[in-house]
Amino acid sequence: MDYIKHVISDKQSEVVLFSSTAIALYGYDQGMMSLINTNFDYLDTMGIAKESPLVGVIVSVYYLGCAVGAVLASYLGDIRGRKPSIFACLAVTALGNLLMFIAGLGFSQGAMTLMFIGRIVMGLGVGGIDAVIPVYSSELNEEGGRGKALAQEFQSNIFGLNMAFAINLAVTNGLGKENQWAWRIPIIAMQVYPVLLLSFIYRLPESPRWFIFHDREDDAHVALTEIYGGDEAGGKLDELKKAHDEESSHSIGYSDMIFPSGQQFHETMVTVMGQVNQALTGYGAISVYGPQIFQLLGFDVSTAEYLTQGNYISYFFLMTFAWVYIERVGRRFLMVSGAFGMAICFGILTVLGGLAMNCHQIGIPNLAVSIPGSITLFVATGFFGIGWLAEVWLIPTEIYPSTSRAQGSAISVIIWGLANFVVTLLTPILFNNLDYWLFLVFTVTNLFAGWWTWAYSPETGGRSFEENQAFFTDSKEHNTWLVTRVNKGEFRHLPRGKEGDGVDDERQPLLAADGA
Secondary structure, three states, X not given: OHHHHHHHHOHHHHHHHHHHHHHHHHHHHHHHXXXXXXXXXXXXXXXXXXXXXXXHHHHHHHHHHHHHHHHHHHHHHHHOOHHHHHHHHHHHHHHHHHHHHHOOOOOOOOHHHHHHHHHHHHHHHHHHHHHHHHHHHHOOOOHHHHHHHHHHHHHHHHHHHHHHHHHHHHHHHHHOOOOOHHHHHHHHHOOHHHHHHHHHHHHOOOOHHHHHHOOOHHHHHHHHHHHHOHHHHHHHHHHHHHHHHHHHHHOOOHHHHHOOOOOOHHHHXXXXXXXXXXXXXXXXXXXXXXXXXXHHOOOOHHHHHHHHHHHHHHHHHHOHHHHHHOOOOOHHHHHHHHHHHHHHHHHHHHHHHHHHHHHHHHOOOHHHHHHHHHHHHHXXXXXXXXXXXXXXXXXXXXXXXXXXXXXXXXHHHHHHHHHHHHHHHHHHHHXXXXXXXHHHHHHHXXXXXXXXXXXXXXXXXXXXHHHHHHHHHHHHHHOOOOHHHOHHHHHXXXXXXXXXXXXXXXXXXXXOOOOO
């Protein structure tokens, strides 16, 4: 009870709770569509066959909406503030979700069109949330606390995934796959997130950094007083003003980011390839088409659905290792080891998938293949959560100055949206044509992701923006992007003396819950 009172009364705790709940919204959609795609009434209402490519198209257009929403929300967040941008994104998300819910409700003509519109509109909102929330969170955390804070928030993403699939599984088993409410209830249940967040956002402070950037020192002081109290607000204000003065010379625009001649092109490529490689790990496909993968390994439909839920629950708990170790061993180590770990798992799944599809011909008991296959898939999911879920969203907030952090985050979401659009669009097609050989494709793509990260992605943890900029400055001087050749390879790992250390006083989180 005392903890609940603390969360309600403490602004620092409120921001952490709000950010975590907002990120859970992104995970909910992935879990929501998993069983909806196999609901017979849904397929009939949309007028499509179970193996039609349109199943993947309906899922994937959401990610195109996310890409556009990231740009719009980033712009609004820079001009009007982080809170107004988040509010608008939540309202748009609620609207898109409602359009999905009413698609084909009492009518059949135009049902698929309305579902497409709903998916795109909801993508606009969720993409905006994914772009602004990490920025909002990082602007309220200093260097030493960002990794742990964001990893904890992204663990709630997996909670949203679990919640959606659990609701889906319950109503599907209770009502049957022929019942329309078995797919409409999981959709409308998502409204709890935007409605709850919209009713809560008024309690949160605007980013003091945003106020400073817009020369609104009095408002920044009010926000800091609201967070820390009057005794500390003055000192924190001076720190933010000093940081702004130091970073203002680094202010950049999109043209400086996306063109090879731009001063921040290297940073942008690190951001872009982080999201591309995350998509190449294949987990976006696994999270949306989990039941189909377990069926490919030899399980019946019902067992495959329960195993998918079990995989998501394991995913949630294994994610704890991410925020425990992200500041101790660094982002780069977790990403490289995660990619190579997934490559090994998918290599094993290629063999087991082949055996599962031919076990009767070669006389192998089905469970002798499907059980180790399931365990391997659980392990692969854990590798993704620990190594790739939060890290690719964290790095852009550590390599761009605060004056351009929103643009960097927007680029990250745009690439995430486009990459996942391609992956989720192609996955059902590849399943229908490649069967278990799809695992071999993911083996190769994970090897590439691990190699690229090892070769070109610097370790940004435990360093300030200015310290991370030294890597990109030195890479220009040495005319190479290879991490091992820049600054004597210092960016292969955390700064000396930081491995395993706690957060020191200078890097204490600016906004983290007490006792967290």
